[in-house]
Amino acid sequence: MAPRLIVLDWGTSSLRAYLLGDGGRVLDTLSAALGILKVADNDFDSAFEQVCGTWFAAHGDRPVLACGMIGARQGWREARYAPCPAGLAEISAQLVHFSTKQRRRFAIVPGLSFEAVGVPDVMRGEETQIFGALEPEAIEQRLFVLPGTHSKWAVVQESQVQSFATFMTGEVFALLSEHSILGRPMTDKIHDAASFDRGCRYAMEDGDEGALLHQLFSARTLNLMNRLASNEIHAYLSGLLIGSEVNAATRRFGTCARAATIVGDSALCEHYRRALALAAWSTHVADPSVTPNGLWRIACAANLLS
Amino acid sequence: MAPRLIVLDWGTSSLRAYLLGDGGRVLDTLSAALGILKVADNDFDSAFEQVCGTWFAAHGDRPVLACGMIGARQGWREARYAPCPAGLAEISAQLVHFSTKQRRRFAIVPGLSFEAVGVPDVMRGEETQIFGALEPEAIEQRLFVLPGTHSKWAVVQESQVQSFATFMTGEVFALLSEHSILGRPMTDKIHDAASFDRGCRYAMEDGDEGALLHQLFSARTLNLMNRLASNEIHAYLSGLLIGSEVNAATRRFGTCARAATIVGDSALCEHYRRALALAAWSTHVADPSVTPNGLWRIACAANLLS
Numbered sequence: 001m002a003p004r005l006i007v008l009d010w011g012t013s014s015l016r017a018y019l020l021g022d023g024g025r026v027l028d029t030l031s032a033a034l035g036i037l038k039v040a041d042n043d044f045d046s047a048f049e050q051v052c053g054t055w056f057a058a059h060g061d062r063p064v065l066a067c068g069m070i071g072a073r074q075g076w077r078e079a080r081y082a083p084c085p086a087g088l089a090e091i092s093a094q095l096v097h098f099s100t101k102q103r104r105r106f107a108i109v110p111g112l113s114f115e116a117v118g119v120p121d122v123m124r125g126e127e128t129q130i131f132g133a134l135e136p137e138a139i140e141q142r143l144f145v146l147p148g149t150h151s152k153w154a155v156v157q158e159s160q161v162q163s164f165a166t167f168m169t170g171e172v173f174a175l176l177s178e179h180s181i182l183g184r185p186m187t188d189k190i191h192d193a194a195s196f197d198r199g200c201r202y203a204m205e206d207g208d209e210g211a212l213l214h215q216l217f218s219a220r221t222l223n224l225m226n227r228l229a230s231n232e233i234h235a236y237l238s239g240l241l242i243g244s245e246v247n248a249a250t251r252r253f254g255t256c257a258r259a260a261t262i263v264g265d266s267a268l269c270e271h272y273r274r275a276l277a278l279a280a281w282s283t284h285v286a287d288p289s290v291t292p293n294g295l296w297r298i299a300c301a302a303n304l305l306s
Numbered sequence: 307m308a309p310r311l312i313v314l315d316w317g318t319s320s321l322r323a324y325l326l327g328d329g330g331r332v333l334d335t336l337s338a339a340l341g342i343l344k345v346a347d348n349d350f351d352s353a354f355e356q357v358c359g360t361w362f363a364a365h366g367d368r369p370v371l372a373c374g375m376i377g378a379r380q381g382w383r384e385a386r387y388a389p390c391p392a393g394l395a396e397i398s399a400q401l402v403h404f405s406t407k408q409r410r411r412f413a414i415v416p417g418l419s420f421e422a423v424g425v426p427d428v429m430r431g432e433e434t435q436i437f438g439a440l441e442p443e444a445i446e447q448r449l450f451v452l453p454g455t456h457s458k459w460a461v462v463q464e465s466q467v468q469s470f471a472t473f474m475t476g477e478v479f480a481l482l483s484e485h486s487i488l489g490r491p492m493t494d495k496i497h498d499a500a501s502f503d504r505g506c507r508y509a510m511e512d513g514d515e516g517a518l519l520h521q522l523f524s525a526r527t528l529n530l531m532n533r534l535a536s537n538e539i540h541a542y543l544s545g546l547l548i549g550s551e552v553n554a555a556t557r558r559f560g561t562c563a564r565a566a567t568i569v570g571d572s573a574l575c576e577h578y579r580r581a582l583a584l585a586a587w588s589t590h591v592a593d594p595s596v597t598p599n600g601l602w603r604i605a606c607a608a609n610l611l612s
Contacts, residue, residue, distance in 0.1 A: 117508075117511060119508065119521075119524045119527065119528065120524075120527045120528065120530075120531050120533075121523065121524075121527055122527050122530065150523065165517075165520050166520060166523040166527075167517075167519040167520045167523070168486075168519050168520075168522045168523050169519050171486055171487065172478075172482075172486075172519060172522070175481045175482070175485050175486060176478075176481070179481050179485055180474075180477055180478075180481060181477065202423075202425065205423060210516020210517075210518075210553070210554055210557070211471075211473075211516075211554035211555075211557075211558070212516075212518050212519070212550070212554075213473040213474050213475050213478060213518070213547065213550060213551050213554065214471050214472060214473045214474075214551075214554060214555075215425075216474045216478070217427065217456065217472040217473070217474050218425045218426075218427075221425065221426045221427055221428055221472075222425065222426065224426075224428065225426050227426075241519065244518070244519060245519050245520075247516070248516055248517035248518075248519065248520060249517075249520075251516070251517075252517070
């Protein structure tokens with residue numbers, strides 16, 4: 001099958017490249033630890049050629065489409081956020097096109113922005129995952145949950161992202177585990193589901209919900225009182241934070257049907273599936289490798305292949 | 307005036323010693339960066355003599371009473387938590403008495419514990435501040451707020467601490483400022499009251515309250531959209547976290563009269579005073595140097611001076 005398009009998932013810590021054939025079929029993949037914060041002297045031209053040069057040598061000129069932090073202000077070219085509601089048409093109209101030093105036809109996907117109660121929110125990269133996971137022609141409302149360092153909850157209707165919210169759950173969990181008093185007794189870390197559920201349930205408890213800064217301290221006191229083993233703190237704290245996120249997001253998004261599609265790393269998706277089930281959500285875990293498919297669809301909408 | 311008692315506020319990072327005369331009057335003070343985590347080989351005997359030896363040399367044998375982390379499991383001697391409700395009688399009955407290598411008569415104040423909805427909470431050192439700030443013979447209900455790394459809200463009635471709750475606000479603020487993506491643009495840090503209030507108000511906003519993991523991200527997006535200057539993020543984030551604490555504590559403790567006594571570092575007390583005012587609390591900021599007075603009262607209740 002002839003290669004039609006090169007797509008890149010170019011984030012903060014890594015660059016993943018896919019060579020796509022007709023219908024977006026993945027013909028080859030390459031990756032490198034060349035995330036945008038790791039590219040020496042911001043020489044993105046060289047980093048890109050280093051990874052994808054062999055494809056050009058083998059197959060000749062092909063268009064390239066990239067998503068992720070490569071489009072941030074500190075990336076290769078800034079691709080400004082497209083405001084919600086935004087679908088494939090709005091995203092493809094806002095692609096940033098340019099020629100690399102080696103005259104490759106390069107385009108970058110914009111992130112999305114959404115504003116509620118005077119406070120803006122942004123995503124960059126997740127929009128591509130959403131459109132990769134969304135069935136074409138989807139009209140009814142869908143809720144997507146994309147767990148991660150900064151997890152995203154997005155409402156999609158009539159094939160457009162209508163609104164979304166970010167939760168800094170993953171980053172706060174890493175900080176508390178690595179640098180806080182709660183992490184100190186975490187000698188070894190098992191992920192036991194019972195401790196995870198226990199943390200979740202406490203975060204969702206009536207009356208105390210929303211008091212996260214208070215609830216966090218229970219990871220210390222339960223351990224201090226020998227009611228939570230040191231190797232259970234990690235899972236308990238994870239449950240507490242994800243439970244707090246699910247609880248707050250349920251108040252915001254759970255007014256309609258409590259059904260969500262979860263997209264992301266499979267271990268993390270499983271944690272979210274458990275937490276969402278405790279809050280009476282039904283869930284569907286999507287194939288995690290949706291990004292190349294999303295980029296293929298954006299490329300089609302933008303007529304990059306013609 | 308003749309010295310009657312030596313009292314110590316011996317925490318994680320420092321040791322503060324006070325020589326007290328009749329009525330608890332402070333005759334002399336000494337301090338050293340000899341917090342319990344900084345005492346080499348846990349040789350608390352030597353650290354104590356290094357700081358207070360001159361007082362014994364000058365005045366002879368005097369009883370010593372200490373509060374703070376020195377009574378924790380990793381301290382000199384463990385002083386187990388006294389369960390709430392607890393007043394001067396309960397605390398003084400649970401002092402841990404021992405003789406040091408130099409045969410000083412040493413006693414350590416226990417911390418307090420409280421249990422709600424199956425989750426324990428603890429304090430160690432703050433109980434002494436509370437009894438130092440409380441008017442003797444106070445019968446009516448008082449609410450104390452003690453800001454810090456782990457701030458405490460405590461309900462006192464009939465001269466006993468009835469219940470309390472810990473919020474990890476100070477520690478989470480430090481972690482986010484120093485290690486998270488939110489802290490990166492904090493080039494210089496001014497404490498402007500307007501940004502602080504803005505963060506507070508957002509944390510207290512109807513509908514979004516409790517969604518702290520979501521709200522935190524606004525410190526990044528407002529900056530990204532040029533609606534919050536880099537040197538304003540620090541105050542905004544402080545307001546957001548303290549506002550979240552005050553909001554959650556108001557739901558828990560604000561059912562009675564919204565009047566609180568704030569005890570602690572004066573800059574921090576001012577931040578809490580502002581946040582409490584936004585939540586319609588009236589406040590009184592106590593003299594921050596209440597610890598020696600609290601230790602004096604506990605010593606009197608325990609007949610240490612006889």
